[in-house]
Amino acid sequence: MKTMIKAAVLAAAFGASLGAATAQEVKFGMAPEPYPPFASTDASGKWVGWEIELMDAVCAEAKLTCTIVPTAWDGIIPALTTKKIDVIWNSMSITPERMQTIDFTNKYYNTPTAIIGPISEKFGATPADLKGKILGVQVSTTHSAYAKKHFAEAAEIKEYQTQDEANQDLAAGRVDAVQADSIALDAFLKSDQGKACCDLKGHVAEDAEILGPGVGGGVRKEDTELKEKLNAAIKAVRDNGKYDEITKKYFDFDIYGQ
Secondary structure, three states: HHHHHHHHHHHHHHHHHHHHHHHHHEEEEEEOOOEEEEEEEEOOOOOOOOHHHHHHHHHHHOOOEEEEEOHHHHHHOOOOOOOOOOOEOOOOOOOOOOHHHEOOOOOEEOOEEEEEEEOOOOOOOOOOOOOOEEEEEEOOOOOHHHHHHHHOOOOOEEEEEHHHHHHHHHHOOOOOOOEEEHHHHHHHOOOHHHHEEEEEEEEOOOHHHHHHHOOOOEEEEOOOOHHHHHHHHHHHHHHHOOOHHHHHHHHHOOOOOO
């Protein structure tokens, strides 16, 4: 009898350990540079921000074990295709060009693209407004592609490895304007440095081919099962109120978009 009980206990323990071992572990790629309020690390090194909280909620809903792998932005797609990471969860816009190489989940937010510049200067966000100016953008982004297409004939385009570097050069007067996501730029404008130097000049004209329909999670084309799990989880947190609960901590408007 004791032998039977012992065997049953061992079998249960083995089954539990096997279940834990086979639980799907998913590596989420994030660029290490701060991109508040979406993602950054605090003084202790912990990842924080809207995108981090949404990732946690989506992974809990999908019953996935998710970890963040810091990955340089300009190498994040190669990191995905070579299986160093499994998902790009880093405010990456869904675009036709990127979809030639990778696939995306359904969008999880969509916000306008903006131009900011010195408080002392009055101009807008059109090619005519930027004529003769130096426009800073982050390399390998939709903003870089947009600027090259729409502003290159009027302005000099200067690329940076990180958005923070572009913002710093704007504050120092080394560029005349910066283009990026409106929420990310709003976070900079609300900082002490941003308040002192700069303001919003306007939102750029739409270009669906470059800017795409919104931001989604990048996945490998063959990972259809993972994509379906993430899509179902994104929908579930939208439907059950968790998405709105997280969003209200950071924004006073709906960032999901149309």
